[in-house]
Amino acid sequence: MYRQGLGDCLLVRIPGQGRPFWMLVDCGLILGTQNAAAKIKEILADVTAVTGGRLDVLVVTHEHWDHVSGFVLAEAEFKALAIDAVWMAWTEDPKDKLATQLREEREEKLRKLAAFAGNLSARGLAGEPVVQGLSSVLDFFNMGFGAAGASTKDALVKARECLRGEKPVYWRPTDPPLVPPRAPCVRIYALGPPQDEKAIKKTFAKSEVYHLGGTGNPLFQADKRAMDPTGPWDAFCPFDQDVGVMLQPLLDRPQPSTVAPDPDPLRDFLERHYLDADPSLDTARGWRRIDTAWLGPAADFALALDSATNNTSLVLALELVESGKVILLAGDAQVGNWLSWHERTWPIEGRTVTGPELMARTVFYKVGHHGSHNATLQAKGLELMTSGDLVAFIPVDEAMARQKGWNQMPLPSLVKALKAQTQNRVLQADRDFEASSNPESQAFARSLVQTPLYFEYTIQM
Structure with a gap:
């Protein structure tokens, strides 16, 4: 796993005939x-050096900037590699009717969201937490304003061009598993994405995901400094204490007057309970303002679009034929994608292999969507x-995630569950691994190669 920042890049080496079988994900x-x-160019220099300049497979899981921007940022370096095959999900197939429909819907919604965010900024609302969160979600797609004007769509084109005219x-998920001729020690299954529009758009299940600590979605955490920290919760507040937030005031505070105003009970009530938004004052009540509450649906819409795109992730399970061990490369798959794996079956050498069986034999899990709350299932996922x-x-x-406003990425409760399930064998790209006191963790540390550029772990066949 390369340690470039908030983004995915994994290099898999499988024993092969004559030379290793190399897969870049x-x-x-x-x-x-x-x-x-x-x-990115530093990564490509390393990939070129260790692979001898040749990849058997380049896997592109889905169209998000943090997964595909390298194909633009290091275009020349990718073109210099010899790449034998590019693998993508059926959702990127230009000849697939449902895939085309989903792409067109996504592109139309993205254009509208980008225009909406631009209009809000032009109206002086760029500082609103919801607007900042909306812009951060759009960063996953990159509408063409960064990296020399390239977009995620452009990056996919560059990835396809690596084949020099060949088709990806x-x-x-209905495809039979593949045993690469050069690497017969591995059997490769496609678990997802599901060929079902409803499943792709299913991005949350209350009983299955690891829940957020505190309040709200991590992508849209509002500033809570103005919440009343003392005494009982205000009886006038219509919401529970754990969901009260401050909205940035849009109205100027009234200027003090030298003339005493006439008594005004309504004005007095509003002053006491709604208009005093200065967080430094004991009387602050700005958290009760709902001036920009109408922006909430736009945030929800953006998150749903982002999650549905994550659900189009190509998910691969690499089964080591001799031992049955499984490497699970989940992309950023979310709820609908994960649930669909439970329906997958394949006839293999006189027996039936199922999706849950592959999860049960998993010895390596690339955690989905940087450890987000709805990209790893519980009972139907990690606990299997x-x-x-x-x-x-x-x-x-984590520092970059917080800069974007994603204050629970990775989700603490998920990290805790991962450590429990792995006996503390969890690697996070932004920090060196430190072994705990248990023997499994210490043995893992001894088997691990860690440099500032990457972590390397070897799975015994």
Whole structure:
């Protein structure tokens, strides 16, 4: 796992005939990362050196900037590689009717969201937490305002061009598993995305995801400094204390007057309970303002669009044929994608392999969507990974996530669950691994190679 920042890039080496079988899974950084091009080019220099300049497969999981920007930022370096195949999900197939419909819907909604965010900024609302959150979600797509005007769509075109005229392979979950001729020690399954519009648009399930601590969605955490920190919760407040937030006031505070105003009970009530928004005052009540509450649906809409795109992730399970161990590369799959794996079956050598069985034998899990709350399921996901040898890699940079306003990325409760399930064998890209006192964690540390550029872990066949 490369440690470039908030973005995915994994290099998988599988024993092959004559030389290793090399698979690069995604290559990107979130929009706004400093020195992004230099960081990506450093990765490509390493990839070129260790692979001898040749990849058997380039896997592109889905169309988000933090997964695909490298194909633009290091275009020349990718073109210099010899790449034998590019794998994408069926959702990127230009000949698939449902895929075309989903792409067109997404592009239309993105254009409207970008225009909406631009209009709000022009009206002086750019500082609103909801507007900032909306802009941060749009960064996953990059509408063409960064990286020399390139967009995620342009990045996919660059990835396809790596094949020099050959066509990508568009994986479907109904495809039979593949045993690469050069690497017969591995069997590769496509678990997702599901070929079902409803499943792709299912991005949340209250009983299945790891829940947020505190309040609200991490993408849209409002400033809570003005909440009354003392005494009982205000009886006038129509909301529970754990969801009260301050909205940035849009109206100027009344200027003091030298003339005493006439008594006005309504004005006095509003002053006491709504208009005093100065967080430094004991009487502050700005958190009760709802001036910009109408922006909430736009935030929800943006999140739904972002999650549905995550749900189009190509999810691969690499089964080591001899031992049955499984490497799970989940992209940024969310609820509908995960749930669909439970319906997957494949006839293999006189028996039936199922999606839940592959999860049960998983020894390596690339954690989805940088450890977000709805990209790893509980009972139908992580809790099924009971091999006893599980290791988890989280490609995340917490400082960058907080800069974007994603204050619970990775989600603490998910990280805690991962550590429990893996016996503390969890790697996070933005920090060196420190072993705990248990023997499993210490043995893992000894087997791990960690440099400022990458973590490397070897799974015994």
